[in-house]
Amino acid sequence: MPQQLWTSVDDYFNGLLVEEDDALRAVAAHSGSSHLPEHQVTPNQGKLLHLLARIQGARTILEIGTLGGYSTVWLARALPADGR
Template identity: 60%
Template sequence: MSRPLIPDPALRYIAETFVEEDDLLRRVRAEGEAHRPGMQVSPVEGRLLYVLARLIGARRILEIGTFVGYSTLWLARALPEGGELLTLEADATHADVAEGFFRQSGQAASITLRRGPALDTLAAMPAQSFDLVFIDAMKREYAEYLTAVEGWVRPGGLILGDNSLLFGAMYGEPRERISPAAEAAMREFNQRLADPNRYDAILLPTAEGLTIARKR
């Protein structure tokens, strides 16, 4: 029988001690949960994204998979004055809701949302440099996202991939139906980032798995 690596009371203690959600973050999370439950990072994971971005002094962040903007706002709050965050979203309704929230935040000037399938957007973008890339969109495209962005991450920069245990599929205990394409893509994504010649990386055992890779 398996049990969570971190018991719920411990998570509650961590959240109470280290995570302060203001009214906007609470509203964004509630809207996301009402719209499609389970899509967003948790408050503790949001705080983790914020801390990671602060640790490396991220000034330019790319996010793939906005949803209604919860993780976007955590990351944007980590930016210094003049920092930039580009977030990519395919679904027009999600993008509309997210942009509404961004306008209510103090970070609107630093956030740009691009609509459309991420691989098309990435293919049309000129080469550029990012300090941090957070990948949280279509699971069967993770390896292609990595191919598109890894040359743009500066040495010492971070590539983060959410849901990288793929709902249990990575260790043979899928909790839902996973397509062979998604499984192959996530396996390739993790395997490439696990290459010690190119990255210092770990898959953090969060509820869904978060791969964290620092480019060497």
């Protein structure tokens, strides 16, 4: 499948299911302005990580290789108030 089709599918689901807030947009923008490789997760993938951590009832999360921190924000938001 061509990359453009994958991108269109991602854009569709992102628009339908995911609302990025100012913090997530700022992390993504900072990654871009810092010339980091464009390997961060997409918004819908971030939301999936968030959902999986919540379903699991995670109280501690360790992410290795955070790049710009976009997925870290999603995962951190899945933790309870006393999570780490």
